[in-house]
Structures are given as C-alpha cells and as structure tokens.
Amino acid sequence: MITAHPSLLRDLIERCETLSRRLATHPSADTLRRLEDATYTLCVITGTRQLDTALFVARQQMAAALQCHQPLRR
Template identity: 45%
Template sequence: MPHPTILRGLVERYAELSEDPGRAGALEDISYTLCVSTGTRTVEDALAVAESYLDEVRADGTPAGQPLAGDAADPGTVILTA
C-alpha cells in the first residue's frame, strides 16, 4: 500500500476527475493507479480497499490505536533529561 497521504490524494483526485466528463483520459489514468496501488482490478474495489485502509491508519502511516513514536506510552521511547 502506498503511504496514506499518497493514497488519500489518489482518492481525492479520482473524486475530482469523476465530476468532469471532459477529463476521461485523466480519470482512466487515476483509476488504473488506484487499482495498482491497492492490488485490485476494479476502481470500485480500489476505492473500498483504500477507504478501509485509510480508516485503519493515521496520516503518518502508523496503525490507529498504536502509540506514536515519542509518546510516553511507547515503551521504546527514550526520554532525555538534563
């Protein structure tokens, strides 16, 4: 899967292009890119997979519910004090 920011951009671009009948070629290109990016064969499946994936991850790519690096709840965090 591409980074969530990239995937979100692809979905938004698809939505923009789907409203403009004069941009059929660009819509076909973005549809293909969405399918390749999500490992699907139809744009409907690609959008469903993208939506599901984006619901599960934060913008930085970490799974929702997982502490962010540097959070006090993250056991791998090193806190330096003076």
Template identity: 50%
Template sequence: MLMAHPAILRNLVEQYRTLRALHAEKGTAESRRRLEDVTYTLCVSTGTRTPEEALVVADRRLAQERAEAADPAATAEPAA
C-alpha cells in the same frame, strides 16, 4: 503485496473523486483520459481491478492508518 503509503492513497482517492465529478460534468476527452489514468494508478496501488474495489481497499487502509495514529499502542508488536 506492497501497499502505497497512506498519503499517496489519500491523494489518489481525492483525485479520483474530483476527476469523476469533473468528467460527469464536462465529459470531455481530456477529463476521460485523466480519470482513466488516475483510476489505473489507484487500482494498481491497491492491487484491485475495478475503481469500486480500489476505493473500498483504500478507505479501509486509510481508516486503519487513522486508528493506528490515534492509538499507536494498539498496533505495537508484543514484547518477546
């Protein structure tokens, strides 16, 4: 399965959390539509069906990316 680039995932997670808070506060049709749009994109980008699953997958992928950035040798391919 293709996985979105970590920068895109990070942005989608941030947008989702921001829009969820905005919708909880304002509850407008516009905030609902925007939240639905970013939820759909986040789910598609992570290969999941619910925003809860998408956040778990995205957070796991972002943690993996941070670990790889901190220690590139840990994920390097072994020499043949």
C-alpha cells in the same frame, strides 16, 4: 502486505472522485484520460481491477493506517 502511504491514497481518492464528477458534468477526452490514469494507478496500488473496489480498499487501508498511528490514551 505492503500498502501505500495514507497521503498518497488520499490524493488518489480525491483525484478519482473529482475527475469522476467533472466527467459527469463536463465530459471531455482529457478528463476521461486523466480519470483512466488515476484509476489505473489506484487499482495497481490496491491490487484491484475496478474503481469502486479500489476506492473501497484504499479507504480501508487509510483507516487502518490511521488507527495504527494514533497516540495511546492514558
């Protein structure tokens, strides 16, 4: 299975979370549109259809990628 680079996943997670908070405190059409765009991208990358599921899968993929790239201890 092909997964996105962890830095892209991290960026999209942060963007979705930030826009969600902003929309909750200062609703605007622009913020909603930007959140919808970021959500769509994250869902496509993770093969999901809902933001909460996409965030969960993206975090799992990031954790797996970090585990694979940690140096071995002696």
